[in-house]
Amino acid sequence: MLISRQTAAKPLRRAILCSLIVAMASGYSLSATARGTLRIGYQKSSTLITLLKHQGTLEQALGQDDVDITWHEFPSGLPLLEALNVGNVDISADVADTVPIFAQAAKARLTYFAEESPSPSAQAIVVRSDSAIRQLSDLRGKKVAVTKAAGTHYLLIAALNKAGLSFGDIQPAYLSPADGRAAFENNKVDAWVTWEPFLTRVQRQLPTRTLTDGVGLASYKRYYLTSTGYAQAHPGVLKRVYQQLRQAGGWIKSHPRDAAQVLGPLWGNLDADTVEAANARRSYQVEPVKADQLGEQQKIADAFFKAGLLPAPVDAKDVDIWTP
Template sequence: MEAATQLRIGYQKSSTLISLLKAKGTLESALAPHDVKISWHEFPNGQPLLEALNVGNIDLSADVADTVPVFAQAAGARLAYFATEAPSPTAQAIIVHQDSPLSSVAELKGKKVAVTRAAGNHYLLLSALADAGLKFSDIDAAYLAPADGRAAFENRKVDAWVAWEPFLSSAQQQLPTRTLADGTGLADYQRYYLTSAAFAEAHPQVLQSVFNELVKAGEWLRTHPREAAEQLGPLWGNLAPQIVEQANQRRSYDVRAVKPESLVEQQKIADAFFNEGLLPKRIDASDVVLWKPETAQ
């Protein structure tokens, strides 16, 4: 490997395992023998994160929801999937205020719903609406980033909000809310770690080291839930440990290699967005590079 390889890592607030590795300096230690220099770049959500990956401003993306790579692929990105977390369907949900007159997803027809464009919660909303016999055009969608979605929901500017963790648990514990639907039976909510096809080919050992540390971080979090919550709370805007612990209980953090069969749900997502006119072109979700790790150390 050439000297002083640069590894620019993009992440977002919900990038739990990467956030833990960043806070502890774990990746710097693991990659030091390979003369890799890391820089960290935070993004508000997954869409701008993968846009930065597509144009070469970062080399590696921390976990993003399964919907995000579909939109990046439609934009022409040559992606390489290098890890995934096992499905976590209850880590996102459609919520309303406790005193809302709405009691079902079907009653969202004509209502204003806050959702983040191209995020995992966007697919949950599509899937839940379809299950209720509605189209996306039957609602008034307000495309908002998580913080803005929370503000709009709290101030009753929208009738419902589609949130993911840790924003979901935060709202549920700080506000009186009800859940109309989570992802159970509707959206698997797998989170993927990505890089460019070119970086995967040029630096497989860097990806192997990152993969190994992600596996270990996931195992540590699952066996140390309270300690993890206390470490993550300050990184997530000083959230109380009990909020973080609830959020983490809904995420699998089971890091594994991406296999071709993992992309079946990706194709379902792509087709759902295309059929609603929300994806600019039909894509083949399997037309990506699947990097294969060695057994995690």
């Protein structure tokens, strides 16, 4: 039986067409299930994120949504939010309440997506036990180590104001926590304003005296932020992160010793007693952010502007807020 070329070509065309359909369907399937990546920026003092990173629970939770995680450590909150603003990370682990104010002043469009309730005793101004500085007013003309834009920066301003001094009455030494500790230990500065776990560590390892903590001066909330674009595009990811943060905070408070034993090696081999004491000063209570509760953020912004540390006034409520 003779088969014409045209007749013979029909099955071949059908086979090619079927192959193309299969290839297109396969390509679509691969595209639809392509894994995403969440880039998380954090600091050494970002307790809950550090815990989730160590335990792998956040990877497991986001793995259900085909999302991988990369981790990026920063020395302090300000460079962390700068990285967030330019798109180098997707979300920021907790930063002190002052840091978003500086980001707003730099015209960053950031979104709050969670907060830790106040922990005013988790930061303090310390001097050496043999220092002649006995009260806040004695800081006039003295060199004080502080991390720029950290929560302790605002605590220092508030404490000076309470003593009838201005920020211009001292000599600020803007140092990272590690460099601040070294300067304090080696008598290069007269006082150091720091936060947990650096605070409990220095109090236990060196003879110090505390001039004041934040009680009555600075409530010290810590905020979790993301870019506005990421919040709009990935609300499901933020919901997973929020849930995991709440669970981690609850676990630390209900298992303080276990948490201390886990976190100690991650915090430069701190002993468990020091870590447990440091964590006792933090609330670790993760909550939604509410616009009508940003009053202290405005106080912080106004204090920094009055001290000449912000280029222009900041409206603390001019932010985007994601809620679970």
